[in-house]
Structures are given as C-alpha cells and as structure tokens.
Amino acid sequence: MSISVSIESSKKTAGAVLAAVTISDVSSSLRSLPDFFASALAPYIKGIDVAAVFKAVNFTGKVGQSCAHVANGIPLVFVGLGDLDKKAVENMETLRRALGTGYNYLKATDAKEIMLCVPEPKPFDLAREVYVEQVTTLLHIASYQYVEFKKDKKTWSPKISFVGSDKKNLPSIENGTIIGEAMNMARTLSDTPPNHMYPQIMADKAKQIAKKYGLTYTVISQEEAREMGMGCFYSVAKGSEHEGKIVVLEYKAANAAKKQPIALVGKGVCFDTGGISLKPSNYMTGMKYDMSGAAAVFASMQIIAQLKPNVSVIGVTPLVENMPSGHASKQDDVVIAMNGINVEIENTDAEGRLILSDALCHVQKKYDPAVIIDIATLTGSCAATFGPFFAGLMTRDEDLAKELTEIGFFVGDKVWPLPLSDEYKPAIESSVADISNSGSQTYKAGAITAALFLEHFIEKGRRWAHLDIAGTDSKIPGTTYLGKGATGTGIRVLVEFVRRFVAK
C-alpha cells in the first residue's frame, strides 16, 4: 500500500500534525507563521503553552532538531529548518531531511491522516507547482519500506494533506506522486533478493509497465543478441543459467517537437559475482543492486509515459547475471562488439561495460537518438571517489555536464563531473585486441577509464553522458528520508532532463 498525498480537506480532521518550522517561527512561539499556517494549527495547539513545550525539550528550530508533543490527544511533530539562509538547493535539502525525520517519528503513531505544514516556497526559490511536486515526491520516498520477506508485512500508509493547498495544487501533487511511486517501484526491484530477481523476471516487469502505461515493449533474447553481433553482451550473459535479455521500452510522443528521441540506457546485472574473476565474498554482498541502472530506466520510462513530454524516449536495458560456470568467459578471452571492436577480457568482473557497449551500439543504430544518457552501477572506483552523496558524471559535452549537474542539485539527487580526458586512454590499451575491458592500475582512475571504454561505442558527434551510480544506489547513511536499502538514484535526474529537453 502506498501513502496518499492530497490537498487540505474541508473537514480539517487530522490524526497527527507534522510542521516544519524555522528558528524565528519557534522564537515567536509560532506567532510569526503565515496566517493560513497559524489558523490551521490553532485548533491543535488550543490551550497549550507552545513556548513551554519547545523549552521543555530545548527545541529552538535548529537543523536536525525535532519536538514531539501530544496535544488534545493528537500527536504534533515539529521539525527544525534553522534559518533557511543557505542557497536555495541547500534549503530544499534541509527541508527534505527535516520531513524525513518527522515522517519517521510519526510512523510510531500509526495515525491515519497527517496534516502537513511546510513553509512558503520562497526560501527554496521554486515555483509553487515545482515545490509542491518535490515535497510530494519526497513524502513517497520517505514512505518506502521493503517488507516482502518479512512475516510482518504491515506498512504505514497514511493520507497526508498539505495545509493551505487547494485544487490548483492537484496537478503538482499528481506529478509528484507519479515520480515517487515509480521510484519506489524501482527500489523494490533493486531490494528484491537476486534469487527472485533475474533477467526474465525483470523483463516481465518491464512488460507489465509497458502494458499498464502504454509503452512499446520489445525484447532481444540472448541468442538473438549473439546473432546480431553483440559479442560483448553475449560473453557475459552465457555464464548464467538464467538467460540474458535486452529489453527496450519506447515512449512515442504524439507530434514530437523534435524528430530524434532521447535514449536512456541502464545497466542491469541482476547479480554480479565477478564471474571467473570471482569477487571476495565480503565484496559480493549487496551485488543484487547491480541492476539499479536498469531499474532506474524502467521507472523513468514509467514516469515519462504518464507525464507525456513532447519528445520520444527510448529506454534500453541489457539484463544479465554475471556468474562463474563452464560457460562463463575467461580472462584473456577476446570478444567482438556489435560495432566490430575487439575487446580483450582482462577481468570478467568488468562486465557492466561489456553489456552496455552492445546496448549503446544497438540504440544508436536502430533509433538514431539526439542524446544518450547511460546509467550504471559501474565502478567501485566511483563509489570510492564520491562516497554516497554524488553520482559520477562523465561526458565531453560541456552543455550536458552543466545541465545534468544543475539538475542533480535541483531534484535532490546530485551528480558531479569527472574528466573524460585522453590522457587516461592508454589505460585500456590491449596487447592482443583493440581495447581491454580493464583499466591498467598504472593509471588508476577506474571510473574514468570505464567511461573511456564506453566511449569507444559512441558514434562520432553523438551527444552522450554517462552516470556512474555505484556509490549512490543503496545504503546511504545519514539521509533521514532514504531508509536502509535501495535509493532509486538517477530517476529524478533522467526525468527532469527529459522535461527540460522538451522545454528548450
């Protein structure tokens, strides 16, 4: 069951109240709040000495603080926003985290209806529609729980109403819900144990999404991929009992403003053992998340199908398991990609770039996209560089770099550029083939050399950016609204990119 977010009901009933307040709101004992905010709170704080309540727990409205109090039988949770005196994008992240804290508090109350009081959009420098959409999405993100394999499957799914909202806000709430629900769908796919999430199951899921939201679904089987010359993809897929597949989801815009589509390409390694270059077991735990790029593309396509932007979008996801077996590729093997490049496999654990290479060739050959963005849990190197708070962004296109970086801050899912510089190119030279799938340790910089590998499969002049989400896909510490498992990283970035592409 999913939460529901709506406009304020005329009944003015609430099982609990969540209010995000600044230091000045608290110091004035809420008297400085906007009228609608104060009048909405009035029935719940009637007869209460608010100043004394705050003072008792030393709540001053600072960032990270919260104050819970039961008044007239109704739980009130106040969360602090500080002064909201930072940059707009930082203020917004402060609000997200504060609401995450408040949401987690309220879980214990099991209240059916929550009244939500958030500040006016001004300190966040967002149009009201965008603000309401982003807060709605955040509430959905905060509500995510993965309970499939728990005996107790009870989840909390309250109805949350925006204080001071009206019918005008409904489309924003709807868009925010579309985005949040799709993100949680992707997180469920990522969190599902790998014995329950292999290529066929993912393909079936994509088919369901296509059917429900009106996308075109096609699948290329492992054998068809081999016949089409996808030797890199095939070399990984053939190692598993579960056959690999390449799923394509297509959104066709009616009367698209631009003829060429946008292509989103997502890595879908349902489990990565490393193959014959077997990972040590302490590095293997969590490798179910290696399909999070593909899950992000599924979710983005689900959202795009509902938001109906005026540009066509193709989502391509190569899906495999990377397993050691008698059929698995060996180190020293040489395989041929769809564009004829010979690749020496120096490390079978660098399989993500192999499956992506053929997917990238295919999408260019068949769909002639205006721009390609690929998204992949590609390298431990990227995770080591950025940790959990930024995804790596690699592109030679300065406009794309600028735009995607800005979008990351705007949606609250940050990306940061790494240099795609020729100096690193010798790192993937091979003595027997055209290139090697493994970057030389002399050059280190594994995230960059992986991107340079992918670049060999991008046609000259084609706009392309690569997102490495290996550090941001799951288990993010200290972010109140993200929980313990998958994050759905990249989805908001891809969707916002598509929306802005249309606007240009």
Ligand SMILES: [Zn+2]
């Ligand atoms: Zn690997």
